[in-house]
Amino acid sequence: xxxxxxxxxxxxxxxxxxxxxxxxxxxxxxxxxxxxxxxxxxxxxxxxxxxxxxxxxxxxxxxxxxxxxxxxxxxxxxxxxxxxxxxxxxxxxxxxxxxxxxxxxxxxxxxxxxxxxxxxxxxxxxxxxxxxxxxx
Numbered sequence: 001x002x003x004x005x006x007x008x009x010x011x012x013x014x015x016x017x018x019x020x021x022x023x024x025x026x027x028x029x030x031x032x033x034x035x036x037x038x039x040x041x042x043x044x045x046x047x048x049x050x051x052x053x054x055x056x057x058x059x060x061x062x063x064x065x066x067x068x069x070x071x072x073x074x075x076x077x078x079x080x081x082x083x084x085x086x087x088x089x090x091x092x093x094x095x096x097x098x099x100x101x102x103x104x105x106x107x108x109x110x111x112x113x114x115x116x117x118x119x120x121x122x123x124x125x126x127x128x129x130x131x132x133x134x135x136x
Contacts, residue, residue: 018058024050025058028078030071044071048079048091055083055136057093060102072105080109080136091136094128096121106131 018025029045044062048055057079062071083091094117095102103113111131120128
């Protein structure tokens with residue numbers, strides 16, 4: 001899913017480091033449901049950091065096969081609910097300025113653009129839009 005979604009995907013080592021060495025990192029995974037003896041495929045996943053009373057969303061990825069079918073929304077709902085239960089009161093994230101679908105989804109959840117990070121993405125130097133949600 002990661003390689004099919006990004007030109008500069010997170011490596012297996014990056015995920016492993018994220019989960020094992022970042023003390024307040026959390027992961028949500030959405031898998032397809034299949035029969036008892038079959039393994040479901042990963043439809044999407046999201047990583048977020050718990051930073052004092054803030055939720056910093058570091059990665060939201062939905063498989064290209066199931067985009068616009070509610071997986072991203074389900075992941076964001078899960079992140080916000082988990083973060084709220086853990087004491088977060090606001091949330092932030094960065095998103096590529098060209099990713100209109102993601103920006104639209106985040107805006108639907110009440111995130112608003114507050115800043116731009118120039119040349120943030122190393123694969124092509126694209127800017128990142130910084131978005132905040134003040135009350136979760």
